[in-house]
Amino acid sequence: MNNNEEEHKAQKEQGAGDPESELSIRGFKTFMGDVTPETMKPLIDWIIAENFNKEKKHKELTLAICSPGGDLNACFALVDVMKGSKIPIRTIGMGMIASCGLLMFISGEKGKRILTPNTSILSHQYSWGNYGKEHELFAVVKEYDLTTERMIAHYKKCTGLSEKDIRNYLLPPHDVWLSAKEAKKLGLCDSIKETY
Known part of the structure; x- marks a missing residue:
């Protein structure tokens, strides 16, 4: 047995019976839940660690999102x-990718963003609420404007749509629910694949 085979065998034994460990060894993570600083930290740490790992570089990482x-x-x-x-990240959208979940999903490597056919997709304007003194509200409005600009810039980079089309089709005043086929037409995904 060569070193790579021994290493893989040892890693497999460590993760034996633990699907999460086995998936991680293969460069695959599943994220199912709300987007919070606490839930994003393990994903951020995983991507950074994989990029710094000199011994076993994955050719690609996969992040499945619901x-x-x-x-x-x-x-x-x-x-x-x-x-x-530096390692391309393939994204798989399944179940529901809504709001921030959609922004995460479209961040995957172009050509490697896959939706399952039964995925519900939601895009909407940045939601916020606040109260306070007048100068505090002006500061919040500026943050709202900056955040909206960031969202539009992100959609432009990831979809190739113009700002006008993004505002019309993805960020109008109302929530926008899309099927996987509609999402593909708008450039939000690259392919739709059956999983069963």
Whole structure:
């Protein structure tokens, strides 16, 4: 047995009976839940660790996502790490990719963003609420405008759509629910694949 086979055997034995460990060894992570700083940290750490791993470099990482969305700042922290990864990241959208979940999904390597046919997709404007003194509200409005600009820039990079089309089809005043086929037409995914 050569060193690679011994290493793989040892890793397999460590993860024996633990599907999460086995998937991680293969460069595969599943994220199912709300987007929060706490839930994004393990994903960020995983991508960074894989990029620094000199012994066993994966040719590709896979992130499967099922998420109703959540904290936009935590989401953009992950998006920045995904975009900065030297290892291409394939994304798989399944179940639901809504709001921040969609922003995470479209951050995958172009050509490697896969939706399952039964995935529900939601895009909508940045949601927020606040109260306070006038100067505090002006500061919040500026943050809202900056966040909207970041979202539009991200959609432009990941879909190739113009700002006008993004505002019309993905960020109008109302929530936008899409089928996998509609998402593909808008450039949100690259392919739709049956999983069964």
